[in-house]
Amino acid sequence: xxxxxxxxxxxxxxxxxxxxxxxxxxxxxxxxxxxxxxxxxxxxxxxxxxxxxxxxxxxxxxxxxxxxxxxxxxxxxxxxxxxxxxxxxxxxxxxxxxxxxxxxxxxxxxxxxxxxxxxxxxxxxxxxxxxxxxxxxxxxxxxxxxxxxxxxxxxxxxxxxxxxxxxxxxxxxxxxxxxxxxxxxxxxxxxxxxxxxxxxxxxxxxxxxxxxxxxxxxxxxxxxxxxxxxxxxxxxxxxxxxxxxxxxxxxxxxxxxxxxxxxxxxxxxxxxxxxxxxxxxxxxxxxxxxxxxxxxxxxxxxxxxxxxxxxxxxxxxxxxxxxxxxxxxxxxxxxxxxxxxxxxxxxxxxxxxxxxxxxxxxxxxxxxxxxxxxxxxxxxxxxxxxxxxxxxxxxxxxxxxxxxx
Numbered sequence: 001x002x003x004x005x006x007x008x009x010x011x012x013x014x015x016x017x018x019x020x021x022x023x024x025x026x027x028x029x030x031x032x033x034x035x036x037x038x039x040x041x042x043x044x045x046x047x048x049x050x051x052x053x054x055x056x057x058x059x060x061x062x063x064x065x066x067x068x069x070x071x072x073x074x075x076x077x078x079x080x081x082x083x084x085x086x087x088x089x090x091x092x093x094x095x096x097x098x099x100x101x102x103x104x105x106x107x108x109x110x111x112x113x114x115x116x117x118x119x120x121x122x123x124x125x126x127x128x129x130x131x132x133x134x135x136x137x138x139x140x141x142x143x144x145x146x147x148x149x150x151x152x153x154x155x156x157x158x159x160x161x162x163x164x165x166x167x168x169x170x171x172x173x174x175x176x177x178x179x180x181x182x183x184x185x186x187x188x189x190x191x192x193x194x195x196x197x198x199x200x201x202x203x204x205x206x207x208x209x210x211x212x213x214x215x216x217x218x219x220x221x222x223x224x225x226x227x228x229x230x231x232x233x234x235x236x237x238x239x240x241x242x243x244x245x246x247x248x249x250x251x252x253x254x255x256x257x258x259x260x261x262x263x264x265x266x267x268x269x270x271x272x273x274x275x276x277x278x279x280x281x282x283x284x285x286x287x288x289x290x291x292x293x294x295x296x297x298x299x300x301x302x303x304x305x306x307x308x309x310x311x312x313x314x315x316x317x318x319x320x321x322x323x324x325x326x327x328x329x330x331x332x333x334x335x336x337x338x339x340x341x342x343x344x345x346x347x348x349x350x351x352x353x354x355x356x357x358x359x360x361x362x363x364x365x366x367x368x369x370x371x372x373x374x375x376x377x378x379x380x381x382x383x384x385x386x387x388x389x390x391x392x393x394x395x396x397x398x399x400x401x402x403x404x405x
Contacts (some may be wrong), residue, residue, distance in 0.1 A: 001031070001034055001035075001038075001046065001047065001049065001118050001119070001120045001320070002049050002096050002099060002117065002118070002119055002120060002311060003018065003020040003031060003048050003049060003050050003057060003120035003121075004017055004018075004049055004050050004051025004052055004054075004093060004099065005051070005052060005121075005162075006019070006052045006397075007019025007022070007052075007121070007238065008318060009238050009239045009240075010237075010238065010239065010240060010243060010395065011362065011397075011398060012179050012338070012360055012362040012363075012378055012379075012380055012381055013081065013240075013336070013338060013362075013363075014053075014057075015337075015362065015363075015380070015381050016053075016362075016363045016381050017053055017056045017057070017363075018050070018052050018053045018054060018056065018057045019051075019052075019120075019121050019238075020057055020121050020397035021060055022055040022121075022237075022243075023304060023321055023339070024123065024237070024246070024293075024320070025247065025250060025287060025302055025303055025399050026287065026289035026303065026304035026307075026319075026322065027267060027289055027290075027303075027304075027305070028265065028267045029060055029267065029268075030120065030121040030122075030123070030237065031057070031060070031061075031120040031121065032265060032266060032267045033087065033122070033123050033125075033265060034118050034119070034120050034121075035067050035069075035266070036067065036263075036264065036266045036299045037124070037125065037126050037127075037128060038067075038118075038128065039067045039068060039069065039266070040127075040262075040263050040264070041126075041128040041129045042128070042129055043116070043128060043262045044071065044074050044075060045074045045075070045077075045110075046064070046071065046075065046076050046077070046161055047077045047079050047103070047106075048061065048076065048078050048079060048120070049079045049093070049099050049103070050078060050079065050080050050081075051080070051081055051092055051093060052346070054078075054080060055066050055172060058078060058148050060268050060287060061076065061078065061268070062268050064076025064268065065268075066266055066267065066385060067201060067266050068266045071236070072312075073373070074271060074339075075079060079103060079106075081093070083246045087235075089102055094207055094208070094209060095207075095209035095210040095211075095213070096117075096203075096210050096211055097199070097208040097210055097211045097213070097214065097215040098203075098207065098208040098209060099210060100115075100117065100195070100199060100208075100215075101199045101200075101203050101208055103170065104196050104200070105197075106197055106380075107152070107192060107196065108192075108196055112192040112265065113136075113191075113192055113193075113218055114132055114135060114136065114189055114190065114191065114192060115189075115192050115195055115345045116128055116131075116132065116188070116189050117187075117189075117190065117211075118186065118187055118188075119186040119187075121236065121237065121238070122185070122186060122236055122237070123151045123233070123234070123235040123237055123246050123255075123358050124185070124230065124232065124233060124234040124235065124236065125232060125233070125256045125263060126145070126187070126230055126232070126254075127356070128187075128189075128334075129273050131143060131145060131187070131189055131228055132189055134226075134228055135189040135191075135226070135228070136195050138166070138224075139191075139224065140189075140224050140226040141190070141191050141194040141195075141219045141222055141224045141225055141257050142188055142189065142190050142191070142194075142195075142216065142219045142226075142228070143188070143189040143225075143226045143228050144158070144160060144168065144187075144188055144216070144225065144227050144228070144229045145184070145185045145186075145187035145188070145226070145227075145228050145229075145230050145233045146160050146162075146182050146183060146184060146185050146228065146229055146230065147182075147183060147185045147229070147230045148181045148182060148183075149181055149183055150181070151180065151181050152178075154175055154178035154179070154180065154181060154182075154183050155175060155176065155177075155178055156236075157171040157174065157183035157236075158172070158173050158174070158182065158183060158211070158212045158216065159171065159173075159175055159178055159179035159182065159183055159186035159206075160182045160183065160227055160300065161179050161180065161181070161182070162182070162226070162227040163377070166226045166227050166228065167223070167224075167225070167226055167227075168220050168225040168226060168227050170220075171212075171216055171217060171220045171225070173210070173211075173212025173213060173216070173217075174212065177178075179351075181401055182227075184212075185230050185234050186236075187194075190210065193339075194219070194222075196247060197362045198215065198218055198219065199215065202214045202215060202218060218265075218377070219259075227371065232256065232274075233249070233254070233255055233256050235249070239275050239357075240336065240357050240358050240360065240397070241357055241358065242344060243336070243358075244317075244318075244319060244334070244336060244358045247302050247319055248300065248317070250287070251285050251286075251287065251300050251301075251302070252285070252300075257281070263321075263372075266339070270305075272289075272290035272291035272292060272305055272306065273290065273291055274291075275288045275290055275291065275292045275293070275294070275303075276291065276292070276293045276294070277294050278293070278294065278295035278311065280295045280296070280297050280298075280311040280312075281294045281296065281297070281298070281309075282297040282298070283297075283298050283299075284298070284299040284300065284305065285299065285300045286298045286299065286300070286301055286302070287301075287302045287303070288303045289302075289303060289304050289305040289307070289322075289380055290305055290373075291306040291396075292304065292305060292307045292308070292309075293304045293307075293308045294308075294309045295308075295309060295311040295313075296309040296310055296311055296313035296314060296315065296326070296328075297309075297313070297314045297315065297316075298315045298316075299315070299316045299317070300316065300317050301315045301316065301317060301318045301319065302318075302319045302324070303315070303320050304319070304320055304321045304322040304324065304339075305322045305323070306322055306323045307320045307321065307322060307323060307324045307326075308324075308325045308326070308370045309326045310325075310327050310328040311328055311332075312328040312329045313326045313327060313328055313329065313330045313331070313332075314330075314332070315332045315333075316331075316332070316334070317334045317337075318332045318333065318334060318335045318336065318337070318350065318358075319336045319337070320332070320337045321336070321337060321339045321341070322339050322340075323336065323339050323340045324337040324339060324340060324341045324342070324343075324361075325341075325342045325343070327341045327342065327343060327345045327347075327369075328345050328346075329345050329346040330343045330345060330346060330347045330348070330349070331343065331347075331348045331349070332348075332349045332350055333348075333349070333350040333352060333375075334350045334351060334352065334356075334358050334359065334375065335349045335350030335358055335359040335360065335361070336352065336359070336360045337349065337360075337361045338360065338361060338362050338363040338364075338365070338381070339363045339364070340363055340364040341361040341362065341363060341364060341365045341366070341367075341379075342365075342366045342367065343361060343367045344366065344367055344368045344369035344370070344371065345369040345370075346369050346370050347367045347368065347369060347370060347371045347372070347373075348371075348372045348373070349361055349367060349373045350373070350374075350375050351374055351375025351376075352375070356375045356376035357376045357397050358375075358376070359373055359375055359376060359378065360375050360377075360378045360379065360397075361373065361378075361379045361381065362378065362379050362380050362381035362382070363381040364381055364382045365379045365380065365381055365382060365383045365384070365385070366383075366384045366385065367379060367385045368384060368385060368386050368387060370386065370387035371385045371386060371387040371388075371390055372387070372390060373385060373390065373394055376397060377394045377395065377396065377397075378392060378395045378396070378397055379393065379394055379395075380395065
């Protein structure tokens, strides 16, 4: 599992935590979905490659215990950046293919036949065991799991064209013009006997970068790369728009079951009291987590653990993360209020315009009474916004807010 990226398009949510540790639906973290798919698929040797802000992520992983991966042999192994006799200064990975090359000796020593490589920050339900069986039966050098997105979004991913037998005939990495709607879902099964020498050869020719730059084109050129369709919900939550949109999908019933007995989604849980819904509360299509207190109006929103929505407050189409507070008379619309943040009495955050990126109040930030943070604007973590002085702190988002589904 590759869990080392900065997640810059999710700023400011990723200024205080690694992207895989970002909360999802209040109860979970993004990494929980890939971890749960792994253990539900019967896979017990899980390596997590880390780099950016790993401490909070490691706290959440808890040595693999919540997923029964705290084993004497095998189980969860955390792989941080390192130095070596060949490179005493150490080196951060310059892309996900380079991250694989950095750990090639360990893969070889382990004696792997198939190396399953996954991102730690996508939302989906998937049985990797059937993927691996199909990959081995075909004798593929790589099997790319694919999904369908809107064609306009395909330029953000690896584009795939495969024949009727599933053999990949054409691959383009983030092309200016999409090949179609079929893209990689960042799930790859590699034949270790092909992967390791290919990495070594490409590394000798220059920087490896990401899979799509050199590694996947080289394997497609061999003629034995295959595609495998993920037929179900899949979401890349790499931007604020996509992150909020995925929450809305689950609120509207377009996601997948989270409580199936045969495929549970597991997290590193903390004991919390029940949610408290006061007599002044009004809820419509809301998810309210343990320890939360709701006394105001909540519509099509997620209220995280230990968060509070006071009487007279209105939260619509938004995410109120764990420990955040929306005080009396405040209005939060199409916005994300991050962990421990406070929206003061009578303050306003966000707006109805769905064409704009969601407004964000960063972790432990405060929007004081009467202050206004408009749609698409952001408050950095631990900052305070005062009424009439908003321009001193509030920022425009960097980049765009589009992502695939």
